[in-house]
Amino acid sequence: MSRPQSPSMSESQIREEVRARYAEAAVAASSASVDLVDDCCSGSSCCSGEAPELEARFGAGLYADDDQQAIPPEALAASLGCGNPTAVASLKAGERVLDLGSGGGIDVLLSARRVGPTGFVYGVDMTEEMLQLARANAAKAQATNVEFLAGTIEDIPLPDAAVDVVISNCVINLSIDKPKVLAEMHRVLVPGGRIGISDVVAEDHLTPADRAARGSYVGCIAGALSRREYLDGLAAAGFTDAEVEFTHESDSGMHNAIIRAVKPS
Numbered sequence: 598m599s600r601p602q603s604p605s606m607s608e609s610q611i612r613e614e615v616r617a618r619y620a621e622a623a624v625a626a627s628s629a630s631v632d633l634v635d636d637c638c639s640g641s642s643c644c645s646g647e648a649p650e651l652e653a654r655f656g657a658g659l660y661a662d663d664d665q666q667a668i669p670p671e672a673l674a675a676s677l678g679c680g681n682p683t684a685v686a687s688l689k690a691g692e693r694v695l696d697l698g699s700g701g702g703i704d705v706l707l708s709a710r711r712v713g714p715t716g717f718v719y720g721v722d723m724t725e726e727m728l729q730l731a732r733a734n735a736a737k738a739q740a741t742n743v744e745f746l747a748g749t750i751e752d753i754p755l756p757d758a759a760v761d762v763v764i765s766n767c768v769i770n771l772s773i774d775k776p777k778v779l780a781e782m783h784r785v786l787v788p789g790g791r792i793g794i795s796d797v798v799a800e801d802h803l804t805p806a807d808r809a810a811r812g813s814y815v816g817c818i819a820g821a822l823s824r825r826e827y828l829d830g831l832a833a834a835g836f837t838d839a840e841v842e843f844t845h846e847s848d849s850g851m852h853n854a855i856i857r858a859v860k861p862s
Contacts, residue, residue: 681795682696682795683707683708683764685764685793685795685857686791686793688708688712688716688762689711690711690712690713690716691712692712692716692762693717693759693760693761693762694716694718694719694760694761694764695719695721695762695763695764695785696708696719696764697721697763697765697769698721698722699720699721699722699727700731701727701731701734702720702734702743702745704764705719705731705735706734706735706738706740709743714741714742716742717742717743718743718744719743719745719746719755719759719760720743720744720746721745721747721748721749721754721755722745722746722747723748723749728745731745732745750765750768750772751772751778752777753781753782753784756785757785758786758788758790759787761786762791763785763786763792764794765796766795769796770796770820771820772820776830776834779830779831780834783834783835783836783860787860788860788861788862789860791860792836792857793855794857795853795854795855796827796853796854796856797854798821798822798823798827798851798852798856799821799823800823801823801824803823803851808821811848811849811851827856828841835860836859836860838858838859839856839857840855840858841854841855841856842855842857
């Protein structure tokens with residue numbers, strides 16, 4: 598599987614740019630300076646720093662009114678996703694869930710409501726500012742079946758076979774080592790566990806250079822995998838029944854997508 602990235606940036610520079618971008622978003626949401634209709638996931642790329650008008654298919658607009666009212670406004674303000682993985686994963690009561698790149702905690706808190714008091718939800722994020730925001734949001738929501746862990750999605754701080762479901766919302770495209778992320782997802786899942794992910798995915802004909810020309814790495818475009826790369830990567834990691842479903846075009850040849858797969862029993 599290829600690892601598309603900006604040729605002018607090292608992997609450490611990419612990681613730092615991503616971290617800084619999300620730290621800035623967390624601080625903005627924490628200080629209530631973010632207008633919910635001015636969502637940074639609107640427009641031509643899912644995590645763009647631009648601020649066009651909110652579309653219902655991006656960020657906070659992807660969540661039903663009931664979900665929006667059930668969580669603290671700071672969690673909604675920090676929503677930077679390109680889908681709704683809590684719906685994609687069809688969570689059930691009692692399940693243990695892991696959210697990769699949990700940000701301000703929106704998907705963790707919504708998942709916690711779905712799995713109920715007999716379930717549990719972990720969130721992993723590498724940005725300290727986001728972790729602080731997420732923990733504050735969990736306290737406001739009085740969510741007792743959640744835990745936010747500091748770490749990277751390439752080295753998940755959980756033991757083998759720790760969860761039933763892995764979710765993620767427009768984060769894997771930001772990773773500098775996607776094969777490692779897919780392998781880590783497989784490792785932490787129980788046999789028979791599943792993934793339900795929202796991500797930006799390229800059409801197969803777009804080269805890494807084509808993707809870089811359409812947007813930045815931190816803007817969720819340059820680092821996006823193609824559909825075939827995603828399927829091949831999931832198979833190499835040991836997953837079966839993999840599918841990548843395009844939902845709508847976010848840029849020319851780039852799509853917000855739903856990714857599902859299963860770890861064999």
